[in-house]
Every structure is written in structure tokens, then in C-alpha cells.
Amino acid sequence: MKRLLAQVGIGALISLSAQAQAAAYPDHPVRLVVGFAAGGSTDLVARIVANKLGALLGQPVVVENKAGAGGTIATDVVAKSPADGYTLLLGTSSHAINATLYKRLPYDPVNALVPVSIVAAVPMVLAVNPSVKANTAKELVDDIRKNPGKYSYGSAGKGSALHMAVELLEYQEHLSITHVPFRGASQAIQSVISGDIQLITDAVSTAAPMVQSGRLKALAVTTSTRSSALPNVPTMKEAGYPNYETSLWNMAMVPRGTPAPVVEKLSAALQSAVKDPEVRQRMERIGVQPIVDSNADKAAKFVQAETRRWAEVIKAANIELD
Numbered sequence: 001m002k003r004l005l006a007q008v009g010i011g012a013l014i015s016l017s018a019q020a021q022a023a024a025y026p027d028h029p030v031r032l033v034v035g036f037a038a039g040g041s042t043d044l045v046a047r048i049v050a051n052k053l054g055a056l057l058g059q060p061v062v063v064e065n066k067a068g069a070g071g072t073i074a075t076d077v078v079a080k081s082p083a084d085g086y087t088l089l090l091g092t093s094s095h096a097i098n099a100t101l102y103k104r105l106p107y108d109p110v111n112a113l114v115p116v117s118i119v120a121a122v123p124m125v126l127a128v129n130p131s132v133k134a135n136t137a138k139e140l141v142d143d144i145r146k147n148p149g150k151y152s153y154g155s156a157g158k159g160s161a162l163h164m165a166v167e168l169l170e171y172q173e174h175l176s177i178t179h180v181p182f183r184g185a186s187q188a189i190q191s192v193i194s195g196d197i198q199l200i201t202d203a204v205s206t207a208a209p210m211v212q213s214g215r216l217k218a219l220a221v222t223t224s225t226r227s228s229a230l231p232n233v234p235t236m237k238e239a240g241y242p243n244y245e246t247s248l249w250n251m252a253m254v255p256r257g258t259p260a261p262v263v264e265k266l267s268a269a270l271q272s273a274v275k276d277p278e279v280r281q282r283m284e285r286i287g288v289q290p291i292v293d294s295n296a297d298k299a300a301k302f303v304q305a306e307t308r309r310w311a312e313v314i315k316a317a318n319i320e321l322d
Contacts (some may be wrong), residue, residue, distance in 0.1 A: 025084075025085055025262050025265060026057050026058070026059040026085065026086065027059070028059060028086070029059050029060040029061070029062055029086075030053075030054070030057065030059055030060070030061045030062070030085070030086050030087075030088065031061075031062055031064055031081075031086060031087045031088065032046055032049075032050050032053075032061050032062065032063050032064070032088050032089075032090055032252075033064050033066055033074045033077055033078050033087065033088065033089050033090070034046045034063060034064065034065050034066070034067075034074060034090050035066060035067060035068075035070075035071030035072070035073065035074030035075060035089070035090075035091075035092065035094070036065070036067050036071065036074075036092075037065060037067045038065050040206075041122045041203045041205045041206065041248060041286070041288065042090060042092055042122075042248070042250055043063070043065060044205070044286055044288075045090065045119060045120050045122075045250050045283065045288055046063045046090045046250075047063050048279055048282045048283060049090075049119055049120075049270070049273050049274065049279065050062070050063050052272075052273040052276050052278075052279050053269055053270060053273045056269045056272055056273060057269055070094050070097075070098055070101075070157070070159055070160060071091070071092060071094040071095060071098065072098055072102065072105060072106070072107075074089060075089060075091065075095060075098075075107060075112075075113070076105075076106045076107050078113065078253065078254070078255060079106075079107035079108075079112035079113055079255055080107070080255075081255055082255070083254070083255040083256065083257035083258040083259075084258065084259075084262070085254060085258050085259070085262035085263070085265075085266060087254070087255065088116070088252050088253065088254055088266070089113065089252070089253045089254070090119065090250050090251070090252060091113070091250070091251045091252070091253045091303075092161065092248055092249065092250055092251075093161045093164075093246070093247065093248055093249050093306065093310075094159075094160070094161055095109070095113075095251070095253075095303065096303055096306035096307040096309075096310050097159060097161065097164055097310045097314070098159070099307045099310075099311070100307070100310060100311040100314045100315065101159045101310075101314055101319060101320070101321050102321050102322070103320060103321070103322055104322065109307075110307070111256060112255070112256060113253040113254065113255060113256060114253060114254050114255070114256050114258060114263060114296070114300075115251055115252075115253050115296060115299035115300045115302075115303050116251075116252040116253060116254055116263055116266050116267050116270060116296055116299060117251070117252050117266070117267045117270040117271060117274075117291075117294045117295060117296065117299050118249060118250070118251045118291045118294035118298065118299050118302060119250045119251060119252055119270060119274055119290070119291060119294075120249065120250045120274070120283060120288050120289060120290050120291055121223060121247040121248070121249045121250075121288070121289045121291060122203050122204065122205060122247055122248035122249070122250070122287070122288050122289070123203075123204045123221045123222055123223040123227040123229075123247055123248075123287065123289065124161075124162070124165050124201045124202060124203055124204065124207075124221065124222040124223075124246065124247065124248060125201065125202060125203075125204050125207050125208075125211065125218050125219075125220070125221050125222070125227070125230060125233065126140075126169075126199065126200075126201050126218070126219045126220045126221075126222065126236070127192065127199065127200055127201075127202065127207055127210070127211060127216040127217060127218045127219065128140065128192070128198055128199045128200075128216070128217050128219060129192050129193065129195050129197075129198055129199070129216070129217070130214065130215070130216070130217045131195060132198055132199070132217065134219065135217070135219070136219055136220075136239060137219045137220040137234075137236060137239035137240070137241065138239055138240050140199070140219055141169075141173055141175065141241075144175050144176075144177060145173070145174075145175060148176040149176060149178065151177050151178065151198045151199060152177065152178035152179070152180050152197040152198060152199075153166050153177055153178070153179060153180065153197060153198065153199045153200055153201075154180050154181075154182055154187075154188030154189070154191050154192055154197050154199075154200050155179065155180075155181050155182065155185075155188055155200070156181075156182060156183075156184050156185040156188060157181045157182065157183065157184075158179075158181045158319070158321065159319060159321055160181075160185075161246075161248050162185060162188065162200065162201055162202060162203075163179060163181065164246075164310060164313065164314075165201040165222060165246050166179070166199075166201055167179075167313055167314075167317050167319070168244065168246055168313055169241075169244060170317070171312075171313045171316050171317065172241070172243060172244060173241075177199075180197050185202055185203070185206060186206075188200055188202070189202055189206070189207065189210060189216070192216065193210065193215045193216060201222060203248055203287070204221060204227045204229045204230055204287035205229065205286045205287040205288060208227075208229040208230055208287055211230060211233075218230055218233045219233075219239070220233060220234055220235060220236045220238070220239045221233050221234070221235050221236070222235075222236055222244070222245065222246045222247060223235060223245060223246075223247050223289065224237060224245050225289070227287050227289075228284045228287060228289075229286070229287030230287070247289075249291075249306075251299055251302075251303065252266065252270055252299075254266070263296055264296070267294075267295050267296045267299075270294075271292070271294065271295065274290045274291060274292055274294075275290075275292050280292075
């Protein structure tokens with residue numbers, strides 16, 4: 001009985017300590033680590049959210065770019081940081097992809113981080129060189145099926161979200177399209193514009209100006225709802241592919257072991273930040289969809305489902321990186 005009472009007492013002390021830590025949190029600046037270079041869609045989302053999040057938390061939220069290796073460098077930095085709520089990762093769909101894509105990672109892709117909240121979804125657009133005769137996604141898919149090897153597409157590198165978006169279409173529709181990886185999305189999109197390759201799926205936030213100027217022809221966006229940046233372009237579901245949906249999503253994550261009250265405080269603050277009219281307006285202006293109904297539990301279930309889905313596609317396509 002004495003042992004039981006002692007255990008109960010210790011548990012109560014731990015609970016009170018966690019609550020006290022959450023009440024005092026944060027008392028100094030918070031880092032928001034981004035796995036991609038400044039100026040990209042993830043970086044822009046991070047900086048839009050950081051300003052409002054800092055105001056809500058009462059401490060500056062500083063964005064740090066740790067670009068390289070498809071986001072794994074940034075993820076490793078956060079995974080190995082103290083679990084105190086002062087270092088966050090703004091993860092992307094690459095986090096779920098990398099879990100299967102890489103043979104070896106310096107962190108546990110499933111257990112190293114705890115999801116806090118989904119922040120945004122960046123739609124991608126399936127676009128082609130204007131010389132391509134297809135004017136709809138269905139016309140393009142039908143022509144690809146009739147002419148194996150005729151079409152090639154560009155991406156920001158093997159295993160990138162842009163690559164996997166086309167792999168998903170190939171997997172679902174049993175297509176054969178030649179993949180041409182580039183060092184970055186800007187090089188890939190210029191290759192489509194020049195006609196060296198025929199198609200690409202790229203973030204709406206960067207592809208929209210090319211579409212609006214007539215240098216690219218947009219066939220469909222990849223999310224379940226249309227993009228504010230290209231409102232006249234149908235979704236893949238509207239184009240006749242009900243099972244096709246993907247995006248460059250952004251999710252805040254912290255090291256495992258971060259006290260639950262701190263995670264809850266961060267999650268609530270992030271949800272409030274994304275619901276702010278100015279934040280939403282700034283996101284929508286660059287073609288990003290704010291996610292206003294997330295929380296830690298929804299984020300955890302979402303990333304688990306995404307990891308399973310990309311594992312299936314990656315294994316079917318036999319894609320692997322060291």
C-alpha cells in the first residue's frame with residue numbers, strides 16, 4: 001500500500017511539474033525549422049505563421065532554414081533537439097515519403113517526432129507544354145496510355161513530392177512516363193516551358209504565374225478543392241480521377257517526449273494563428289490552403305495514413321535512396 005501511495009504521489013508530482021512547465025512556456029524564443037531553402041512555399045508558409053504564432057505565444061518564433069536531402073537534415077536537427085517545445089519542425093509531405101524512400105535515416109521516421117497540427121496544404125498543378133494537344137487530364141492520360149514512352153516529366157529530384165505526385169498517377173492508372181529529375185523545381189519547370197519534356201506537377205504557388213502567362217497549360221490541380229490561385233482549373237477528382245489527391249502539406253512537429261501540455265498549447269496557438277483572417281489571406285494570395293480544423297490527434301492520424309500510402313507507391317515503383 002505504501003509503495004502504491006508513493007507511486008501515486010510521484011505521478012501527481014510529475015503531472016504538476018508538466019502543468020507548471022506548460023504554464024511558464026515559452027519564456028524565450030522558439031525555433032521553427034524548415035527543411036527547404038528560403039523563398040519556397042514551405043519557407044513562405046513558415047514565415048507567415050511564425051509572426052502570428054509569436055504574437056500568440058508572447059515570444060519570437062524564429063524561422064531557420066536547414067535545407068538538403070529532401071528535408072531529412074532539418075528533421076534530424078529537430079529530432080535530436082531537447083524535447084521542451086522550443087524547437088519545432090515545419091514538416092512537409094516529404095516527411096511521410098522519406099520514411100520508406102531512404103534505406104537509412106539518422107532518426108526514427110515514425111517515432112522521433114510528435115505531430116502538433118497540420119498548418120497548410122499547397123496544391124500542385126498538373127501542367128504541360130502548350131504544344132501538347134491534350135486539354136484535360138483525361139485526354140493526357142489516354143494519350144500516355146496509348147503511347148508508352150512518348151511522354152517525360154520533370155521533378156525537383158528523385159523522391160521529391162513533385163516526383164511522387166506523378167508516380168501516384170502512374171501507380172493508379174498503370175501508366176509509363178519517363179522521369180527526368182532536376183536539382184530543383186525551377187529547372188524542371190523551365191525544361192517543360194522550353195519543350196524538352198512535356199509535363200510536370202508543381203506547386204501552384206510557383207506554377208500559377210507560368211500558367212497565367214501562357215507558358216504552361218494547366219490541366220488539373222491535385223487537391224480535393226480548387227486552388228484560389230487557379231480557380232478555373234478543375235481538380236483531378238473533377239477530371240474523372242476520384243482516388244487521386246495529393247498536396248505539399250505543412251505540419252508542425254516536435255521531438256518525442258515534449259510534455260503533453262506544451263504540445264496542446266502549441267497546437268491551440270497554431271490553430272488560432274491559421275484561423276487569423278490576415279494569415280489566411282496571405283496564404284491564399286500565394287495559392288496555399290490554410291488548414292483550420294486540425295489538432296495533434298488529427299495530425300498524427302493524417303501522417304500515419306500518408307506514410308502508409310507513399311510506402312505502397314514507392315514499393316510498387318521500386319524507388320530507393322541510400
